[in-house]
Amino acid sequence: MSDAADPATGTDEHGFATRAIHAGQDPDPRTGAVNVPIFASSTFAQDGVGQMREGYEYARTANPTRTALEACLASLEGGRHGRAFASGMAATDTALRSMLRPGDHLVIPDDAYGGTFRLIDKVFSQWGVDHTPVSVNDVDAVRAAIEPRTKVVWVETPTNPLLNIADIEALAQVAHDAGTRLVVDNTFASPYLQQPLALGADVVLHSTTKYLGGHSDVVGGALVTDDPALDEAFAFLQNGAGAVPGPFDAYLTMRGAKTLALRMEQHSTNAEAIVDALQGHPAISHVLYPGLTEHPGHQVAARQMRRFGGMISVRLAGGRDAALAFCDRTEIFTLAESLGGIESLIEHPAAMTHASTAGSALEVPDDLVRLSVGIETTADLVADVEQALS
Numbered sequence: 001m002s003d004a005a006d007p008a009t010g011t012d013e014h015g016f017a018t019r020a021i022h023a024g025q026d027p028d029p030r031t032g033a034v035n036v037p038i039f040a041s042s043t044f045a046q047d048g049v050g051q052m053r054e055g056y057e058y059a060r061t062a063n064p065t066r067t068a069l070e071a072c073l074a075s076l077e078g079g080r081h082g083r084a085f086a087s088g089m090a091a092t093d094t095a096l097r098s099m100l101r102p103g104d105h106l107v108i109p110d111d112a113y114g115g116t117f118r119l120i121d122k123v124f125s126q127w128g129v130d131h132t133p134v135s136v137n138d139v140d141a142v143r144a145a146i147e148p149r150t151k152v153v154w155v156e157t158p159t160n161p162l163l164n165i166a167d168i169e170a171l172a173q174v175a176h177d178a179g180t181r182l183v184v185d186n187t188f189a190s191p192y193l194q195q196p197l198a199l200g201a202d203v204v205l206h207s208t209t210k211y212l213g214g215h216s217d218v219v220g221g222a223l224v225t226d227d228p229a230l231d232e233a234f235a236f237l238q239n240g241a242g243a244v245p246g247p248f249d250a251y252l253t254m255r256g257a258k259t260l261a262l263r264m265e266q267h268s269t270n271a272e273a274i275v276d277a278l279q280g281h282p283a284i285s286h287v288l289y290p291g292l293t294e295h296p297g298h299q300v301a302a303r304q305m306r307r308f309g310g311m312i313s314v315r316l317a318g319g320r321d322a323a324l325a326f327c328d329r330t331e332i333f334t335l336a337e338s339l340g341g342i343e344s345l346i347e348h349p350a351a352m353t354h355a356s357t358a359g360s361a362l363e364v365p366d367d368l369v370r371l372s373v374g375i376e377t378t379a380d381l382v383a384d385v386e387q388a389l390s
Contacts (some may be wrong), residue, residue: 165297
C-alpha cells in the first residue's frame with residue numbers, strides 16, 4: 001500500500017509542512033509573539049467614522065485570529081480564498097445556500113455523511129431543492145444524474161463511511177461540461193493527502209473538527225475556493241448568518257494544523273498495519289480501505305492522494321450483533337462519534353453518525369463498523385483490534 005501519488009502542494013513556493021506552520025502566521029509585529037494572538041474582542045476601535053484599523057470593526061464580520069486561520073487554510077489547499085466557520089455543517093450550509101436557489105437540483109454521494117444528507121433531505125427540500133444520490137466512483141452515473149437545473153455536484157472522497165473514491169479530475173470535467181460546479185468534501189483525506197482544487201474542483205469543504213484540528217477539542221468548518229465571486233458569496237453569508245468560529249476556536253484549529261503532515265503520516269501508517277491484520281480475519285467479511293489493491297477505487301486514490309489515510313470501515317461476518325460486540329470490546333479504541341483526532345475511535349454508523357439515513361437510499365449496512373485510527377503505538381492498536389475480535 002505504498003504506491004500513492006505525491007499530490008500538488010499548492011501555489012505557494014514553500015512545502016506543505018512549512019506552510020502549515022507559517023502561512024498567515026507571521027510573528028506579532030508589536031510583541032514578536034511567534035503564535036498568532038487570541039484576539040478576544042467583540043468590537044474594534046475606529047479612528048473615525050468608517051475609519052477601521054486594517055478592516056476590523058466587529059468580530060462576527062472579521063477577527064484577526066480567524067483571518068490568520070483562513071489564510072493558512074487557503075494556503076494548505078493551494079487556494080486563493082479561505083473562510084472559516086463554526087462547524088463543518090455551518091460550512092456545508094453556507095456553500096449550499098450560496099450556490100442553490102428554489103427549484104435547483106444537486107447530485108450527492110449515495111453514501112454521503114449522515115449530517116450532510118439530513119441537511120439536504122430535510123431542510124433544503126423545504127426550499128424546493130431536490131437531489132439525486134449516485135455512486136460517486138461511477139463517472140458515467142454522475143454524468144447521467146446531472147439535469148439542466150443541476151447547480152452542484154457534491155462529492156466526498158473517500159466517502160463517509162464506505163470509503164468509496166471519486167475521480168476528482170474526471171468529475172470536474174463532467175460538472176464543468178454541464179455548466180455546474182464541483183464541491184469536494186475533503187475531510188477524510190485532509191489537504192495533506194489530497195488537493196481537490198488542483199484537480200479541478202470549484203470548492204473544497206472541511207470539517208476542521210476532524211484532521212485539521214486533530215485533537216478532538218475544537219469544532220469548526222472551512223470553505224476554500226479560487227473563485228472570487230463564490231468567496232464573496234461565502235463571506236456574505238458567513239457574516240450575515242453569523243456561524244463563525246470564536247478566536248479561541250480559530251487558534252486551536254491553527255495549532256492543530258501545524259502538525260497535520262506529521263499526524264497524517266502516522267494515521268496512515270497505523271491504518272495500514274490494522275488493515276493488514278484484518279485482511280483474512282474470520283470475523284471480518286469485508287475490509288474497506290482505498291489502500292488495498294483490490295479496492296475498486298485504488299488506482300484513482302493512488303493517483304490523487306499522497307497516502308490512503310487513517311479511516312477504515314469493516315463489515316462483520318456475524319452481522320449487526322457482531323458489529324456491536326466489536327465496538328463494545330475495544331480498549332484503546334474509544335466508542336465515540338467524530339473522527340480524525342490523535343486518539344483512535346470506533347463507531348457503528350447505522351446507529352450513530354448515519355442514523356439519519358435509515359430507510360433512505362443512503363442507508364448504511366448494519367454490520368458496518370468505522371474505525372478512525374489514531375496515532376498511538378502501532379502494535380498496541382493492532383493488538384486491541386485483534387483482542388476485540390477474538
